[in-house]
Amino acid sequence: MSDIDLPPDLDEPTGPLPVVAVVGRPNVGKSTLVNRFIGRRAAVVQDVPGVTRDRIPYQALWNGKNFTVVDTGGWEPKATGMAAAIARQAEYAMKTADVIVLVVDASVGATETDLAAARVLRRSDRPVILVANKVDDERSEAGAAELWSLGLGEPFPVSALHGRGSGDLLDLVLDAMPEAPRETEDQGGPRRVALVGRPNVGKSSLINRLSKEERSVVDSVAGTTVDPVDSIVTIGGEEWRFVDTAGLRRRVNTASGTEYYASLRTEAAIEAAEVAVVLLAADEVISEQDQRVITQVIEAGRSLVIAFNKWDTLDEDRHAQLEKEIDRDLARVKWASRVNISALTGRGVNKLAGHLKEALAGWETRVPTAELNTFIRALVQETPPPARGGRAPKIKYVTQADIRPPRFVVFSTGFLEAGYRRFLERRLREQFGFHGTPIDVSVKVRESKARDLKK
Template sequence: MKPTIVLVGRPNVGKSTLFNRLTRSKDALVADLPGLTRDRHYGHGRVGEKPYLVVDTGGFEPVVDSGILFEMAKQTLQAVDEADAVIFLVDSRAGVTPQDKLIAQKLRMSGRPVYLAVNKAEGANRAVVSAEFYELGLNLEPFVISSAHGDGVWDLIDSVLSDFPEPEEEEEDAKHPVFAVIGRPNVGKSTLVNAILGEERVIAFDQAGTTRDSIHIDFERNEKPYTIIDTAGVRRRGKVDEAIEKFSVIKSMQAVEAANVAVLVLDANQDIADQDATIAGFALEAGRALVIAINKWDVVTPERKEQIKKDIARKLYFLDFAKFHYISALKHKGIDDLFDSINQAYQAAMIKMPTPKITRVLQSALERQQPPRVGPIRPKLRYAHQGGVNPPIIVIHGNALHHIKDSYTRYLVQTFRKAFHLEGTPLRVQYKSTENPFDQEGTPAKAPTTLRRAKLSPRIAKKEEKKQLKRKVKVSAKKNIKP
C-alpha cells in the first residue's frame, strides 16, 4: 500500500509549492499570502518505482483555540495522526520562530517519523542556513531545499521513502473481486458490511499493514470468493474507539487503491456533502469501478426522497456510468441488487475486449459522426485496441489525433460503453498519432523550398517554379537589375 506523507508547517512556508513539486501538478493554489490553504489536499506522486500519497495541510497555528485557524490546526493534527511520515517545513528566511518550536513539540509527541525541511534556501550556504534549526530538537539533520526551484527536494523525498519497502507488483487480473466500502461516518458502512457478510458464516481475518490500515475480510457468497475492505473496521459496538472511527479521506483513498470496486455509501437523511464528491472523485481519478448505495432509504419521507435524487443528479453528475441503489442496510433491503451491481462493475472493469470488435465499433462511430475539423485538418482515426484493465483503456491510432476535442472523446467513450456493456466502471480513451516520416529529428518543421518541391507532383512543382521566377523578376525590378 502507498505510504502517506503529510506536509506540516506554519502559514506561508511553501507547503503548497512543495506539494505541487512532489505531485508534478499545479493542483494546490500558490500565492504569497498566508493562510491560502485551509482544507487538506491530496495527491499522487512517484519516485522511480515507489508511489506515494502526499497531503497538503493548512498553516498550522498550534496555540489558537477557536475560529478558522483552530479548525485548520485540528485538520492538520488528524492528518499527522494518520500519516506514515511527516515533512515539517520551516522558512530559512524567517529563522526559528516560537510557532516552529510548538509544532516540533507536537510532532515529537505524535510518534510519526518527522523529516525537517528548511525551505526557501535557493543560493544560500546550506550549512549556515540549517545551523539554527537544530535547536528544534528533532534529532535529525535538516534538509535544505527550495520548493520553488526544486533544489534538494528529491534528496528529501528519497530519504523519506527509503524506510518503506518496494511496492509489490499488482496482478492485472485479480483472483477474485475486492471491493471497498467507503463514505462519511454514521452513514451505515459497518451495518452494510455486516449485511453483506452475514453474522454466523463469515471467515474474517485482519491483514497486517500500517497503524491506521483498513481491515480486509475474506468471505464467500454463492460459493464465490470475495474480499471486502471496511474503512471503519468491523468491531463490536462496545469496543469502538471514537477517535479511530473519525472520518478520514486518507483511509478511503488507501481502501480505493487496494480495491477493484468502491462502494460509496450515502445517508438519505443527510445532504450530499463536498466530502462525498471528494471521495467519489478520487475513486474516479484512480480508475476504480464504482457503485453508489443510498442507505436508510426506508426512514425518509417521499418529499425527502425526491430532494435527495435531485441533489445526487446535481452534485454527483460526473458518476453517470455508476449504478445507484436505494437500500436499507439495517433491514437488509436492496442488498442482493447492490451485490449484483458490484459483480457487474467488477466484470466490466476487468473485461477483455477483442481488437477486431473494438476497431469495428470505432469505424461504426466514425460513420455516424466524424471528428470535427480544426482549420484544414481533420483527425483520422484508423484502428484501436485495448491498452489495459481496471479501468479498461482503449488506445486509438491515427493521424493528427491531438486535435480531437474532449466532446468527441466523450462521444467515443459512450459508444464503446454501450457496445461492450461497460456499466459501473470508468473507461479511458488514449490517442497515439502516427509519426510523420518527413518530420524526423534534424529536419526543419518547414523544409527548404527545394525539399518541399521534391515532395510535389511534377505539375505542381512546375507551378511552384513559375511562382519563384515571378518573385525573382519583381525583386530584380525593384533593384533595377536585369534578371
Template sequence: MLPVIALIGRPNVGKSTLFNRLTRTRDALVADYPGLTRDRQYGTGKLGDKPYLVVDTGGLVGGEQGLEGLMAEQVWVAVSEADAVLLLLDARDGINLSDEQIAHRLRRSGKPIYVVLNKVDGVDGAPVIADAFALGLGEPFSISAAHGRGVNALMNQVLAALPEIEAAESDVSIEAKGVRIAVVGRPNVGKSTLINRMLGEQRVLAFDQPGTTRDSIYIPFERDGREYTLIDTAGVRRRSRISDAIEKFSVVKTLQAISDAHVAILVLDAHSGEVSEQDATLAGHIVESGTAVVVAINKWDGLDDEQRQWFRDQLDRRLPFLEFAERHFVSALHGSGVGDLFDAVQRAYQASTIKMSTSELTRMLEHAVHEHHPPLVRGRRIKLRYAHQGGQNPPVIVIHGNQTSRLPPSYKRYLSNYFRNVLKLVGTPVRLEFKTGENPYQGRRNQLTPRQQRRRKRMLRHVKK
C-alpha cells in the first residue's frame, strides 16, 4: 500500500489549500471560511519523488459535540490510518489552546508528527516558531500553501522518512476506478447514510441536519469482484434559497459530479410525502447531462399503504420523463433494498455503453417510420434514410435524411422511445442527432432553353408596367 499523509489542524489553517497543492488538483473546496471541510478527502500526492496518498480532514476545535463530534471522529480515523501526520498551524493567529490539545493527543498516537506553520507571508514568524517548539513535536516548518513557499522542502523531509515501497505498489492510486456512481438529491434525504450503508462503514458524515455534506467525495471500493467509485455530493436546493457562497460552490461540485459519473442514483425522501419541484429539476439535469440514472426512494419503511400509493402517483405525475429509470424503494438507515441498487446500477451502465450496428439501427429506423410516418412539410414528406451509432454513455444514434431540421419534437421523442423499447434499454436516456445531406442544386439557377426564353418574353408583354 502507498504511504498515507494526513493533514490535520484547527479550522481555516490551510489544510485544503495544502491538499490541492500536494495533489495538483482543485478537488478540495477552498474559501476563507472556517469549518468548510467535513469529510475525509483522499488524493494522490504528486509533489515529491515518491508516490503517496494525502488525506484532507475537517478542523478540530476541542470539546466537539454533535456534528463537530462526528467530524472529529473522521479526523482521528485518518490519523490512525496515516504513516505521517502534518499538524498545520496558522502563523498569523499564533498558537492557542486547541493547538495544544491536538498536539497532546498526537503525541500519544505514536505517529511521526511534523509541525507546519502556514501563512508565513508577510508575518514575523519568530514568536510563533518559538511557541511551536513548546508543543514538543520537534522543529516546525514554515510554508505558504497558497503560494508554494517551503512546500517542496517540507515534502522532501517527510517523504525521506517514509518506508520504501515495492515497484508494483507504486502504481496504486486513489483515482476513480470502475463504474462511477454519483448519489444526488435534495438536502437531508439520506445520501450520506445510503453511501455508508452501501460501503458497510461510516465513511462519510451522516447527520440529521441539512447541508452536512459540502464537497463531492470520491470513494473507490470493490464489491463482488467489480470496481466502483461512489461520489457523495452536497444537497441541491432551489436557486432562490441559496445565499451562501459556499453552498453555491457545493452545488457546482455536485453538478460536475453528475457529469463525471456513469450512473446517478437520484435519492428521494418518501417521508416528505411529495416529489418536489426541485426533485424534478435535478432529475431533468441528470437526463440533460446524459448520465444513466436509478431512482432510490428512501425512508420507505414506516409508511402505510395509502401513503405509499400516494407517493407512487406523485412519481408518475412529476417525473414522467424518467419512466425509463428503475425505481427502488429502500431504507438507507436499516438497509432494506439497498443491495438491489448495485444490480440496477450495472443494468443502467450496460445499457448506456451498449454497442449497436449500423444495419441493426437502420432496420429499426425503417420499422419506426413504417409504423408512424414523419409529417409533411410544405407538401413534402421528410425522408429518414439510415442510422448509425455516434457515441456511448449515453447512447447516441445519428439519423441521416432530408429536411431533418424540420422534424417536430414530438416525432423525435417517438423515435427515441422506439429505439429504447426495441433495444430494451433501462436507466439511460437515448440521444438522437439528425444530419441532412447537402442539396447538389442549391444556389444554382436553372438555365432556360431558347424556347423557354421566347415564351417568357411573350408572357412579359402582357404584364402591366
C-alpha cells in the first residue's frame, strides 16, 4: 500500500445536512407527514394529541439530496407544564432549521393556535412552507384555500395519510433549501441520556436517586413506566437530561396495545438520545431481553454505558458467576463503558458522569485523514487482507465518513471478509480509543486502474 489515492466521492453524506422542521399544533398529522418525507414508518403516530413530546431528527433522501427532517411535539403558545416543555422544543427546532414546514388541519380550518404560530413564523428569516393537511380529494381543497388568511402565502394541499401531493411538497421543500446548511450553534443544554433496560431492573429508582425526588413512579410490578419521562439531573456538577423509558419485554412486532406504543416510544427515546445507559440487574442472569436492549442501542448508533444495578446485594459466588457471564455474553461490547451501582443506596451513582463523558468523547472522535491512512498503511503491510478467489484485495484508501457514531469507509480493489473487517475495527479501537461507542467499518470495492486498462 505504497500509494494513497485522493479521497473518492462518497455516496453517503459526510457533512452537515440541511434541516427541515415540521411544526404545528397537536394532532394535525406532523408525524404522519414526517413518515412520508423519510419513506418509512419511523415517527410514532397515534390518533391522540401529545404522542410526540420532543424534537426527533430523521435522515431523508429525495431526488438525490440528503437532508434532516425534525419531528416536533405539538406547539401551543400559552402552554404550561409538560406542554410548555414540548413547545420549547418546537421553538428551538424552528430557530435551528433551514426550512420550516407549518402543518395545519385543513378539515378544521385555521384555529387561534394556528394564527399564533403564523404570527411567529411571519417574523422568521427562514423560508416557511404552509401545508394544508388532510386534503384527501379535490372536494377538500376549498378548506385549504381558506388558509390564505394565515398570511404565509399559498397553502400547499396534501394528504399525509394517503400520500396525496407529498412528492410535489418534497420538491417544494428542496427548492426552498439554501445551498449550504445554516451554521447552527450547539444548544448548550444538557446532553441527552436514554435510560433503558428490561422491566423492573431499577430504572425509575435510579432516576429518583439522581433527581433526589420522586420523579418516576416506582413499583415492584414490572411495567409501571409506559411513556418516556424526562428529568434534568445533576451528576458530578454537570446537568444531564435523563429519559426513563418503559422496560422492553419483547420485540416491537410481537407487542400489542399499550406495550406496543411504549416500545415505539422507547425506540424514539433512544434515537433522540446521544448516549444510552443500559441498566442490568447484577443479581440476575444476563438475559435475552438484556442482549436485545443492547443490540437496539448499537443499531441506533448511540454511545453506550452498561450499568450493573443492585451491586451491593452480590455475594462472592454471584460476583464470580457474573464475571463469567460478562466475559461470555458481553464479549461483543467489550468497548462499552461499565459501572457498578446501587440505585437504592446511591453507591457508585456519581461515577456515572465520568462514564457518560467517556462514551460521548468516543462517539464524537474524528481521526485526521492523514493519520488514519498512515496507520492503515502500516497495518496492512503487517497483516494484509486474505486472498479470495486467488486474488488478494488491496486497500487503496480509508476515510472517516462521519462521527456520532464514527463511521469508516474502506476503498478496496476487492471484497474484504467479515473477519478482516472485525480485525480492522479492533485495531482502530486499540490505536484511537473509541471507548463507549459503536463504530462502523464498511467497504466500497473499486477496481484498480491497471485492471480497468486491460478490459
